[in-house]
Amino acid sequence: MNPKAHQPDSLPAPGPSALAQSEALVALIRAELNTAGGWLPFDRYMERALYAPGLGYYSGGARKFGLRGDDGSDFVTAPELSPLFPATLARPIAEALQASGTRDVMEFGAGTGKLAAGLLNALTALGAQFDSYSIVDLSGELRERQRETIEAAAPTLAGKVRWLDALPERFEGAVIGNEVLDAMPVRLFASVDGAWRERGVVWRDAWFAFEDRPVSASADIALLSEIDMAGSGDYLAETHDAARAFTRTICTMLSRGAAFFIDYGFPRHEYYHAQRAQGTLMCHYRHRAHGDPFVYPGLQDITAHVEFTGIAEAGVETGADLLGFTSQARFLLNAGITDALSEIDPGDTARFLPAANAVQKLLSEAEMGELFKVIAFSRGLEDTLRAFSSGDRSHTL
């Protein structure tokens, strides 16, 4: 093994214990590659790189979330950026609880716990009646961090929080997942000279490398073959079995209430488009984004944009209603983010300016406002929610 061969000078070098963890993960994936005959589909590589117990990016010790690379973090998410994000999100959640007559919240992939702490406080401030706040995360390592954040920021409400090891068969209430779908493993397919091949992982020249294999007919190939890529020539694309299966599971479990997922991505006709002929696979390390998933396995995040039409289909297949689909900017504006901002005294510049900057990031078309979308499913809700009252784009899915 030659990890040095895969340490780009453009990225800061990890410390010795992080490198040792990465090398252990490399050995684990290599052993699996050998057992599998020398080739693994990319989704399996990605699953191991992110979630192999104790070694993967989310299940190992990496810091992950934060505002800057010099604190050892790799990327920032909306709840890390501003408390106004949970404060605003609490409004449609409270509305869904009230409209469905339910009293429980469940969050998937809770990161540092900031969204949970913010939602607990904001739901209480709104007078929402809720009994429990359950957290489900593939990363057991984050549980301690979440507990500390919640105990510090929402001490009187921490007793309502519980961590689930398995999903209940039925759940009535509000489900929320911010940037969870993009963290699910994807398969990669390459179209060369008009023929699709599956892109997988091999061990070559002492490191991981991509290798394409012929594919047999499958639902993924049927989907990709329908895409009109006229003029785009050779093409690389992801498919999202894991995110679709996850959506099916959640919408089947949701027997009453609403489920909200917020993430970056596009409806299918925009996703598979000549503009994205190289796909959307992206890695994050110390706030630098690049496209090589074989750099520091287990120490960097690997993600792909979400294909929202597939998510909508998966939810609706279970009999759930598609409650809405819109941009993050429209959703937060409809839900009253500017009212939340106006509660801060503009004269208090130390508080107001950072809050206004963060709101600008959440809403701006050039930053998170347009690329990020909110999709929601419901069961047993008569009407839509204020957050989808204008600018709903469900018809584009």
Ligand SMILES: C[S@@+](CC[C@H](N)C(=O)[O-])C[C@H]1O[C@@H](n2cnc3c(N)ncnc32)[C@H](O)[C@@H]1O
């Ligand atoms: C990019 S992080 C987002 C964290 C947080 N929601 C935030 O916005 O800061 C993705 C999280 O989703 C979790 N995750 C991925 N797949 C999951 C699944 N099937 N069930 C529960 N959590 C999952 C990961 O462990 C990780 O904590």
